[in-house]
Amino acid sequence: MKLPALRPMALASLIANVALIVTGAAVRLTDSGLGCPTWPKCTDGSYTTTQAMGVHGVIEFGNRLLTFVLAAIAIACFLIALLDRPRRRRQVRLSALVLLGIPGQGVVGGITVLTHLNPWVVGLHFLLSMALIVAAYALWRSTAEGDGTPVRLVPAPLRHLTALMVLSSAAVVVLGVIVTGSGPHSGDNGAKRNGLDQANISQAHADLVFLLVGLTAALYFAFRAVDAPGPARAALTLLVIELAQGLIGFVQYFTHLPVALVAAHMLGAALVWTGTLAVLWSIRERPIEATPDAPATDEPTPAQQPVPATSA
Missing domain, CATH: 1.20.120 (Four Helix Bundle (Hemerythrin (Met), subunit A))
Structure with a gap:
């Protein structure tokens, strides 16, 4: 039972979560980890980067914006899975898991800033991205599978x-x-x-x-x-x-x-x-x-x- 509408969106979610790892690497490798020195605001007086923050602020704020892209894709996946007929509970659960993981990932990203890039917190931030890849991959694969x-x-x-x-x-x-x-x-x-x-x-x-x-x-x-x-x-x-x-x-x-x-x-x-x-x-x-005469x-x-x- 393939869901043409959900399958490309699930693939987009998987690709976007991989892209987040790459953009996160760009933040670290350009020494832009504290380009926005606080969280959830970029500075004490602004949610967005300012001219005074320079290129490091642009890079860090750009990485934060990607979280909203991931969230938009995850919301689309969840709504498609929820509204599809017949509804498949496994896909609803998986899409909900991806969606819930994104704000959690954002919070851990904020903690990395507030702890001034503690290496163990930064490592947890990366591992959560890997966990999100598992959920996104499972969702994508489910669109080409049955429920048996x-x-x-x-x-x-x-x-x-x-x-x-x-x-x-x-x-x-x-x-x-x-x-x-x-x-x-x-x-x-x-x-x-x-x-x-x-x-x-x-x-x-x-x-x-x-x-x-x-x-x-x-x-x-x-x-x-x-x-x-x-x-x-x-x-x-x-x-x-x-x-x-x-x-x-x-x-x-x-x-x-x-x-x-x-x-x-x-x-x-x-x-x-x-x-x-x-x-x-x-x-x-x-x-x-699943046929009753051929169980796994x-x-x-x-x-x-x-x-x-x-x-x-």
């Missing part, structure tokens, strides 16, 4: 391996946030750092990246071995993104974190996370109508999935 009980397309061991890969990807993101908090690009010349040794944290981050790449490669070959082309394509796409992201990460580290590469790495983090979600969603499908089981049946798969 999910059908597993791969054997249980591969589902477990996929879960381990997702956890590794999340760990890479979290540790990347900690690396950022120890590095030089604080968002403002006077902002504090987290005090951790950047070399050691970067090495731990790189080790987790190697683990993630290895797990993704293993998934690709395992999916091919059980003749699951959809999951295999998703894993291969993620692997390519990871390798590109890893290359950017190594180059930026050994060239002392140039701004352009750091910005590309931030975009890459969002793409890696989105690719991770694509693999997770690819290992199951929701039929348009722990292992795929011939009626549910023509791909032969043997559970260990």
Whole structure:
């Protein structure tokens, strides 16, 4: 049951949440984190940037304005899901989750300003963006799915391996946030750092990246071995993104974190996370109508999935 009106809006929401990460990186990398030194106003006497704030005020205020764009898209998604007939509760819930997450994200962004860019609060701000990407991605995928009980397309061991890969990807993101908090690009010349040794944290981050790449490669070959082309394509796409992201990460580290590469790495983090979600969603499908004679089981049946798969 596809909803043509909701699907493009849900995709716009996903893209806008990825864009917010990139614009947030621009704020930090241009030392504009305190371009608007207070919140919710930009200055004590104005909600908007003033000429006295200069380019830093324009950059920070522009990033704040993007929140209203995200909110407008989220409201549109919620209304479309709510008014659609027949109404689908799962899409209403997901669109409401995205909508409620945006003001929450704005509040945390305000706290980062009020705490003068505390690196741990800045990191939480980024992680909330990643959580919003999960909700937006789930909403988008739901527009091409039915509401039946999910059908597993791969054997249980591969589902477990996929879960381990997702956890590794999340760990890479979290540790990347900690690396950022120890590095030089604080968002403002006077902002504090987290005090951790950047070399050691970067090495731990790189080790987790190697683990993630290895797990993704293993998934690709395992999916091919059980003749699951959809999951295999998703894993291969993620692997390519990871390798590109890893290359950017190594180059930026050994060239002392140039701004352009750091910005590309931030975009890459969002793409890696989105690719991770694509693999997770690819290992199951929701039929348009759940039939009582073909319920979902722990292992795929011939009626549910023509791909032969043997559970260990």
